[in-house]
Amino acid sequence: MIKLSPSILQAVSKPARYTGGEVNAVCKDLDKIACKFALSMPDVYEVGMSNLGLKILYEILNKRNDTAAERVYTPWPDMEEKMRQNNIPLYTLESFTELGKFDFVGFTLQYELSYTNILNMLDLAGISILSKERKNYEPFIVGGGPCVYNVEPIADFFDFFIIGEGEEVINEVVTEFITWDKETKTHDRQELLHRLAAIRGIYVPSFYRAEYNEKGVFKELVPLFPDIPKVIKKRVIKNMDDIPSIEKPIVPYINIVHDRLMLELFRGCSRGCRFCQAGIEYRPVRERRRETLYALAKKMIDNTGYDEMSLTSLSSADYSCLPVLIENLIDEYAGEKMNFSLPSLRIDSFSIDIAHKLQTTRKSGLTFAPEAGTQRLRDVINKGVTEADLLRACAAAFEHGWKTVKLYFMMGLPTETDEDLIGIAELAEKVVDLYKKVKSRRDVKVTVSVSCFVPKPYTPFQWFGQNSKEEFERKQRLLKANIKNKAIHFNYHDASTSILEGIISRGDRRLAKVIYLAYKKGAKFDGWSEMFNFKTWMQAFEEIGVEPNQYNLRTRDVTEKLPWDYTTPGVRKEFLLSEYKKAAAEELTPDCRRSKCIGCGICQELGVDIVDWKGNNDDDISRRDN
Amino acid sequence: MMIYRVEITKNEQLRYISHLDYANLLQRCIRRAKLPAAYSEGFNPHMKVSFASALALGITTDAEYADIELTKDVCQPEFFSRLSESLPEGINLLRAKKLVDRHHKSMNALVDMAVYKVILPADIDKRKFTEAVRKFNNALVVVFVRERMGKKAQKGRMVKKEIDIKKFLAADPQYDNKENSLLLKLRVSSEGTVKPSEVTKAICSEYIPDFNYDDILINRTELLAAGKNLLDIV
Ligand code: SF4
Numbered sequence: 104m105i106k107l108s109p110s111i112l113q114a115v116s117k118p119a120r121y122t123g124g125e126v127n128a129v130c131k132d133l134d135k136i137a138c139k140f141a142l143s144m145p146d147v148y149e150v151g152m153s154n155l156g157l158k159i160l161y162e163i164l165n166k167r168n169d170t171a172a173e174r175v176y177t178p179w180p181d182m183e184e185k186m187r188q189n190n191i192p193l194y195t196l197e198s199f200t201e202l203g204k205f206d207f208v209g210f211t212l213q214y215e216l217s218y219t220n221i222l223n224m225l226d227l228a229g230i231s232i233l234s235k236e237r238k239n240y241e242p243f244i245v246g247g248g249p250c251v252y253n254v255e256p257i258a259d260f261f262d263f264f265i266i267g268e269g270e271e272v273i274n275e276v277v278t279e280f281i282t283w284d285k286e287t288k289t290h291d292r293q294e295l296l297h298r299l300a301a302i303r304g305i306y307v308p309s310f311y312r313a314e315y316n317e318k319g320v321f322k323e324l325v326p327l328f329p330d331i332p333k334v335i336k337k338r339v340i341k342n343m344d345d346i347p348s349i350e351k352p353i354v355p356y357i358n359i360v361h362d363r364l365m366l367e368l369f370r371g372c373s374r375g376c377r378f379c380q381a382g383i384e385y386r387p388v389r390e391r392r393r394e395t396l397y398a399l400a401k402k403m404i405d406n407t408g409y410d411e412m413s414l415t416s417l418s419s420a421d422y423s424c425l426p427v428l429i430e431n432l433i434d435e436y437a438g439e440k441m442n443f444s445l446p447s448l449r450i451d452s453f454s455i456d457i458a459h460k461l462q463t464t465r466k467s468g469l470t471f472a473p474e475a476g477t478q479r480l481r482d483v484i485n486k487g488v489t490e491a492d493l494l495r496a497c498a499a500a501f502e503h504g505w506k507t508v509k510l511y512f513m514m515g516l517p518t519e520t521d522e523d524l525i526g527i528a529e530l531a532e533k534v535v536d537l538y539k540k541v542k543s544r545r546d547v548k549v550t551v552s553v554s555c556f557v558p559k560p561y562t563p564f565q566w567f568g569q570n571s572k573e574e575f576e577r578k579q580r581l582l583k584a585n586i587k588n589k590a591i592h593f594n595y596h597d598a599s600t601s602i603l604e605g606i607i608s609r610g611d612r613r614l615a616k617v618i619y620l621a622y623k624k625g626a627k628f629d630g631w632s633e634m635f636n637f638k639t640w641m642q643a644f645e646e647i648g649v650e651p652n653q654y655n656l657r658t659r660d661v662t663e664k665l666p667w668d669y670t671t672p673g674v675r676k677e678f679l680l681s682e683y684k685k686a687a688a689e690e691l692t693p694d695c696r697r698s699k700c701i702g703c704g705i706c707q708e709l710g711v712d713i714v715d716w717k718g719n720n721d722d723d724i725s726r727r728d729n
Numbered sequence: 730m731m732i733y734r735v736e737i738t739k740n741e742q743l744r745y746i747s748h749l750d751y752a753n754l755l756q757r758c759i760r761r762a763k764l765p766a767a768y769s770e771g772f773n774p775h776m777k778v779s780f781a782s783a784l785a786l787g788i789t790t791d792a793e794y795a796d797i798e799l800t801k802d803v804c805q806p807e808f809f810s811r812l813s814e815s816l817p818e819g820i821n822l823l824r825a826k827k828l829v830d831r832h833h834k835s836m837n838a839l840v841d842m843a844v845y846k847v848i849l850p851a852d853i854d855k856r857k858f859t860e861a862v863r864k865f866n867n868a869l870v871v872v873f874v875r876e877r878m879g880k881k882a883q884k885g886r887m888v889k890k891e892i893d894i895k896k897f898l899a900a901d902p903q904y905d906n907k908e909n910s911l912l913l914k915l916r917v918s919s920e921g922t923v924k925p926s927e928v929t930k931a932i933c934s935e936y937i938p939d940f941n942y943d944d945i946l947i948n949r950t951e952l953l954a955a956g957k958n959l960l961d962i963v
Contacts, residue, residue, distance in 0.1 A: 113787055113943040118745035126757075126817045354757060356746045408757030408815070439760065440768050440776075462772070 105194040105201060115182045119357045120148035123196035126354040127406065129165040129172070130197045137169040137281045141195050141205040141242070144176060144213060145220035146630070151176035153361035155415065156211055156248060158349050160269055166347065170277050173197040174353075175208075177220045178227070180627070180634075186227060193228040202228035205242045206280060212250035215607040216600060216630035218257055219622040225260070232619070234262050234309060239290045245276075249384060251306075252337075253560040253667035256607050256614035258308035263296060266304045266670045267337025268370075270346045275302050300331045304338035306670050307331070313612045313666070319653070321611045321666045337384075337672045339711050343370060343391045350402040354409065363411035363444070364403045366396060368425075372417035373696045373713075376474070377485045377686050378516065380559040381417055383679075384672045386705045388696050389714040393424045393431075400432060404441065411442040420449040420457060421696070423716045429460060447472070448496075450488045455499040468507030468548070469500050475516060476526025482689040483518050485682070490530065497534050501541040507548045508534060514578045515556035515570035517686060524578055527551060528585040535590045545590070552594040553582065555601035558655075559608055560667040561674060563682035568658035569605040572598050599637040603629070605655035611666035614654075616647045675704035730767065732828040733797045733808055734836075736960050739790045743819035744946075748783040755795060755820070762815035764808065767798040781836035781952055781959055782843070782917070785924060790949035794836055794959045796828070824960050836959055840917050842899050844951035845925040847911040850944040854937070859904055861936040862911070866901045873923075873931045894931045897923040902932065925949075 112118040133139055142161055144151035151157070151174070164172035173195035178186060186193070192201040202208055208230070210221055222232050225244070231237040234244065246254060247265040254264050265272055276299060283295045300307045310331050314322040326333055340346050352364065369390035372382050391399075400412060414429075416422060432443055443461050448454040450471050458469065473493055475481045481488060497508060512527050531551045538547035555575045558564045570578070575598035586593050607614060621643040628634040644651045659665070661680055668676075678701075685692060695701045696715055706712055739751060746754070756776045759766050768774040777798035784790055803811075805827060813822045849858065865871060873894040879886045899914040911932075913925050925947050933940040954962055 108944070109946055110941055110943040112745055118786075119750070122742070122745055124742045124818065126754075354754075356743065356750050356754060358750070405761070405763075408760035410757075410760065440774050 105191060105199040107191070108189075111182075111185045111189065111191075115185060116179060117148075117357060119355075120176070121178065121182060121196075123174075123199070125356055127351045128174075128197055128353050129161075131165075131171040133171055133198055133200060136171045137284065138167075138171075138207070138277050139200075139205045140164050140170060140172045140277065141175050141202055141208045142172055142211075143174070143208060143224065144211045145217045145224055146177055146213075146628075147179055148176045148355075149357070149359040152353070152355050152359045154211055154213065155349075155365050155367065156269065158352050158365075160209070160273055161353075162349055162351065163270060163273060163347055164277065167274070167277065169281060171197075173200070173205075175202060175224070177224055177628070183223070183227065193224055203230055203241065206284075207245055207276075208242045209245045209247065211248035212246050212254070212257075213248055214630055215250060215256075215604050216635075218607065218618055219626045219629055221257070222260065222619065222622040223627050233259055235259070237262070237292065239292050243280075243292065243295070249381065250608075252380070252384060252670055252672060253608060253610070254306070254308070254670065255313070255612045255666045256610040256618060258612050259615040259619075261308060262292070263299055264306045264308070264670070265338070266306055266335050267672070268340050269338070270340055272302065272304045272338045276305070297328075297330075304335065306335040311669070315611075315613075319650075321664060323664050324666070324669045334668070335670050336709065337670075339673075339709050340370070340389065341711050343367075343389045343714065344395045348399055350399065351406045352403060354407045361413065363413050363442075364400075364407065364409045365413050365415045366400050366403070367391070368396060368414055368416045368419055368422040368428075369714075370416070372421070374418060374421075374487065374694050375485050375682075375692050375701070377483070377563040377682055378474070378513065378556065378559075380562050383561045383674050383703070383705075385417065386672070386674070386703060387711060387713045388421075389711075390423060390716050392716065393428050396428060397431060401435075404436065404439075410440055411444065413444050413446050415446055417447075418449060419445045419447060420451075420454045425457065429457065433460070450492050450496045452496055452499040455496055455503065458500075459503045468509055468550075469505050470509040470511065471496065472511035473530065474511065474513055475519075475523060476512060476528070476530050477523045479689060480516060480519060480523040480526070482691060483686045484516055485686070485692055487691060487694075490533070493530070494533065494537055497537055498541055501538050501547075506538075506546055507550070509550040509552060510534070512551065512553045513556040514553050514582070515575060517564055517567045521578075521581060524582050525585050527553065527582060528591075531586065531591045532588055535588055547590050548592065549590055550592045550594060551586065553579070554596060555598050557601050557605045557608060560665070561672055561679070563679045563686055565609070565665065565679065566659040566661055566663075566683065569602070569655040571656055572602050575601070597632060597635075600629070600632065600635055602655060603637065603640055606651045607654075609665075609667075610654045613649055617643045617649050620647055673705040673708040675702070675708070678703045731799050731802055732833075733799065734826050734828055734960060734963055735795050735797060735812070735822060736824040736958075737793050737795065737816075738821045738823065739784060739788075739793055740819045740821070741789060742817075744789050745786060746819075747786045748780070751784070751793075752778065752780060754817070758812065758815045758817070758820070759797065762811040764797075764803060764811060765799050765801040767800045779835060779837070781840055784949065788845075788925070788947045788949060790952075791823075792949055792952045792958075794952060796833075796836065826960050826963055828963050830963070833963065836954075839954040839959070839962070840952055841955065842951075842953040843915050843917055843922070843949055844953070845913040845915065846948050846950050847913060847925055847929055848946040848948070849909050849911060850941060851909065853909065853940070855906055855909065857937055858933075859906065861932050862902055862904045864936065865932045868895070871895050871931050873927060875927065892923070894923055894928060897921075898928070902928060 142157050144154045161172050164170050175195045194201050225232050243262045246261045251264050251266050296307045299305045311324045316322045371385040371388035474486050531549050558567045579595050621640050624639045626639050767777045779796045781794035809825050871894050875890045879888040897916050899916045903912040
């Protein structure tokens with residue numbers, strides 16, 4: 104057990120990040136446990152503690168009597184320094200056990216710029232960073248989460264990955280481990296990996312060899328054994344009401360990023376925005392029953408004492424029973440001053456009415472995401488929203504008393520012209536004018552946030568070449584010059600983080616060496632702009648001799664094999680390709696949720712259906728035969 | 730409407746929690762206990778709980794006080810057991826008392842003394858420290874330079890201010906050689922107060938320059954109003 108002295112804790116910022124003991128944390132006697140599973144998000148406590156997926160897995164694993172799940176996050180550099188000085192290995196927050204003593208260390212992969220933190224954490228724990236060097240007594244390092252649809256750049260560091268939704272497969276992995284652990288005398292890790300590879304959704308990267316053609320372009324991934332799958336398809340939960348979810352979330356002592364309860368209404372979104380990776384990854388849409396949600400909400404509120412709950416989903420306003428659910432919740436908890444909020448709003452007056460009813464967003468202002476400045480470009484990305492929709496929604500918001508709106512856009516989308524960019528400024532201008540018309544006042548604030556587009560695997564834009572750093576910077580200047588109204592605030596980020604994200608997210612196995620070297624050169628917390636150093640990364644690329652532009656700037660030939668073709672959410676490549684072509688032709692594709700199947704192939708490939716509770720009160724589950 | 734005054738602790742597990750986080754924690758416990766807490770009116774209602782003082786991060790206490798307003802009457806045994814059960818390991822409920830006087834003064838205005846016990850590092854030179862305390866106590870005036878990060882116009886800059894630290898002492902600091910602890914009785918008034926760590930620094934700075942202030946452990950043992958415990962005055 105690790106003991107921390109006051110001279111360490113008093114010398115670091117936010118010591119409560121490292122002392123555990125929170126309400127609802129689960130502490131078990133590890134000597135009586137068959138499987139010890141450390142769960143991590145490679146970021147600082149306040150970020151890691153906010154992750155929904157980890158909360159779910161924590162409860163599922165801790166429900167088992169034979170298993171203990173404990174948490175570990177990345178120490179902030181001040182704490183890291185103290186730990187290294189005092190030879191304190193990385194430890195978990197429940198039992199203060201060093202990470203090296205666990206059977207599994209699981210990392211959720213939320214964004215590419217957290218990868219160096221993983222290496223740093225393994226190093227701080229004294230665990231071999233490369234999977235091929237790991238000894239039999241070391242933990243199995245496992246990854247999961249949204250980035251698993253291209254894990255090739257970090258394949259060398261992980262023993263295996265879980266592709267898709269983890270609720271069921273995590274139990275299968277643990278059960279297999281416990282059996283192996285009892286049966287085996289040698290504790291040969293290869294043997295367990297072989298057994299795990301037989302489980303659906305498990306990808307063991309060391310069982311495959313990557314090949315490249317003479318031009319240095321990825322050619323294929325070759326299985327090294329006859330009994331392992333050529334392609335690994337994601338795991339998916341068929342019925343969201345059947346699986347255990349969060350009932351007793353940990354209540355942190357300090358403020359975390361999402362310091363509220365999260366009630367997951369449904370999984371998936373089929374609106375079909377062509378830039379959106381989550382839209383494909385989490386298909387099909389599967390709603391929870393209203394009764395299930397109601398019961399979960401009650402348990403969470405009773406078990407934590409939180410006064411705020413977010414009704415979470417990719418597009419919460421699409422939940423078919425939302426008005427009734429909200430009404431019930433508000434009625435039930437009015438006396439207890441519960442706040443309910445929606446993380447995102449659709450651009451329509453229905454959403455504004457709901458937001459008005461909830462009132463929690465009042466302080467912060469409303470956020471809409473038109474994503475592009477002109478109708479033409481919004482059609483390219485299949486964002487089914489018109490200027491009239493946006494203005495109607497804003498008018499409704501202004502009438503309800505809101506004075507602040509945030510508008511989210513992207514720059515660098517396929518086919519984008521300078522006109523489209525200037526369209527962003529014009530649209531914001533129209534929103535300002537609208538306020539004057541509605542309220543006859545001028546005290547409006549419109550924030551325009553523009554991010555740099557990163558093409559992602561398994562989207563219709565996966566072949567598209569990203570804009571260069573210089574091009575992004577030119578566009579930022581151009582837009583800035585076109586925003587003249589004082590009521591409009593323009594926010595944008597350093598383009599270099601998006602460039603690195605663009606390189607890694609469509610990278611291949613050769614990037615492992617670069618990531619390792621960048622880490623050695625001190626890269627960490629790359630997702631934190633104050634810590635990010637682009638030069639370090641560019642030096643790492645140069646020293647390793649890998650040309651970064653081939654990954655992000657190059658528009659790929661659609662016949663090319665892609666490094667990520669082997670871990671798939673189940674979508675048909677022809678569907679993505681047809682969407683890519685329709686984008687170029689500015690053609691729209693409808694939502695499949697309540698109309699007919701548009702053929703992405705996921706339901707058929709994975710044997711799963713859309714679950715949608717249209718009609719607020721009838722309890723007939725609407726499942727459609729595809 | 731009714732108010733309970735509670736005497737609670739902040740134990741080792743919560744040492745590194747700020748006062749605001751500690752207050753939030755107590756409020757969540759009250760919610761978990763399903764006590765009929767009263768809330769303020771308005772857009773952003775907050776629970777009507779007021780504390781006697783704001784304890785700094787890094788300090789534990791056996792004597793924290795809060796007034797909790799309820800909308801309905803709850804009898805004392807029920808209040809006590811419901812709240813106790815919902816508290817985590819880091820807080821104990823020692824006593825709870827119904828306030829009879831509806832127009833009671835806020836505790837903030839009443840408190841005039843805080844008593845702290847400072848546990849010193851084990852490797853300290855006890856002889857030297859005894860001597861330092863003696864010299865400190867003999868001095869008529871001890872000027873201490875308080876440094877803090879500036880706010881508002883001075884944001885980002887270190888702001889220095891000289892204070893006569895002895896003005897804030899209710900009694901001479903006492904060093905317990907056996908326990909290796911320092912007993913501090915500090916005045917609390919509208920003119921402000923000093924931190925126990927500041928007094929420790931003022932004692933050591935001249936005689937023990939290499940003293941590691943990060944290594945001391947501070948506990949507040951009492952919080953008093955005219956010599957009386959805050960629960961005994963109601
Ligand atoms: S297979 Fe059809 S119904 Fe299922 S998610 Fe894809 S488009 Fe929608």
